Amino acid sequence: MRNAWAVAKRDMGSYFNSPVFYVVTTVFLVIYSFIFFQILTFFNFQSVQAGQFQGMNVGLNLNDMVIEPSFHNMAVTLLLIIPVLTMRSFAEEKKSKTYALLLSSPIHLREIVFGKFLACMTVVAVMILLSSYCIGFLLLLGQPEIGPIVTSYLGMLLMAGCYVAMGVFASSLTDNQIIAAVIAFGMSLFMWIIGWAGQAASAEMAEVLQFLSLVDHMQRFLKGIVETSDVIYYLTFILFNLFLTHRVLDSERWR
């Protein structure tokens, strides 16, 4: 575990030292903030309208009309942005031949994989944390329910973990960062929209596809419900991708 931490620490240092992290975070924050305040403005407009006609303000609340949609949009934004962060994890090591240092050191391959995942995950968590200033405004000026906010962040982290795990896997396939990013983006998007195929499939098949979809498991977190099956789904998804990464890197030595 100490070895995985050493790998993670080095990777984090290299993220925070490189302009990539700052550019990506800025872009993420600008887009998320724009969407958030757009939603908030619309909510204000509706509130004002409702104020003029008594009885129309039923169902108008911050959680349902501002926070939930903003998290939905954050999930999409992360989908676009996380592949740019994960693309380097193994591809760069292979390209610059530093991978030999890791392989000739007395650490397990699984520790390397986990360390890389941990580093990316931390970086993404920092990004999500920075974006929480928007929610901070709402807490300051209104009275949204705290519970659903906490569970939404939990769900968001788990979902981001899936993107990161897929990104790390994609990065292990190649020594070209662009290819790694494109594969990661494709996989993430596919796992997002896989549920759509359910419309044309049989009822059982539709349920399976729906279950596989990343976005479906998000819904309950956003409503403030932590369902064990959702947590298990996300954790399994992450572990499965890290397992695949391990297999790819291990088999690569045999070629």
Add this chain to the structure above:
Amino acid sequence: MIEVENLTKFYGPRPAIKGISFTVNQGEVVGFLGPNGAGKSTTMNILCCILPATGGSAKICGHDVFEESLEVRKKIGYLPETPPLYPDMTVTSYLKFAAEIRRVPSAKVRAAVDRVLEKCVLQDVRQRIISRLSKGFQQRVGLAQSMIHDPEILILDEPTIGLDPIQIIEIRKLIQELASSHTIILSSHILPEITQICKRVVILNEGEIAAVDSLEGLTSSLNKSERFILKVRNPQNDIQDKLMALAQVISVKEEKDSEFLIECGMNSQAQDQVARMALENSWGIEELKLVSMTLEEIFLHLTMEEDPPGEAKNGVDA
């Protein structure tokens, strides 16, 4: 210390090394010599547990490189052909990372970093970013990384490649210092380097061992005849015929103007007779010296297959 037996590696259908065997004893400095693509790096990668072998076995300190690779990796320090440096790190933070993943106990990391910084003369650049360092310094950082955990065995893949002559001398001196306390395998296609640093050479060619021997052994086993050069002031026309007439002389060749390469039987003391003849005929000796085969010639001899295979095999001591 290192036992390699019948080691084979295929990249797809193409063999990179074909059944090589050799041993390295404790405290030895062994040089891997061979043209590019001879299998030097592949062998080293297998010894460092980066690649698994297709067949055969390799043991380091009694541990199999495949079965007990973790134990092996604790005992070796590896400097690949391209030093595995993270360009955005400082020298100190890089070495600290190397110490951590090489399992140096946390309390000893700082001391280990200081030790290698001093050994590789890197104190002045310790806070510099690696990408800003010159190639020579980068190579030294790579070397420092390989010995951060004070391994018993150092495996260095072309440690002096791409350096200028002064840097080469510095690195070479450093390796010679290390040789007193470590078992070292190093590869190179630069021959003088091997002659200066290594006691024993393994010559690889097209994935096979062409020769394993000490330097003296190699030179003497390939020299079945002595050769010397005679340089004279007034050469006469019949000089070649007269020399050929001597019993022990096998051949005479005019190398340059009034310089002759004389080949004669081993320990035949033909020099005495040549000298006497030169005095009697007043050729005027300017130079008379023995030429031993240089490593360069041995190398070409063994790898170019100029000679019938039977002769080259004399060098093999497997």
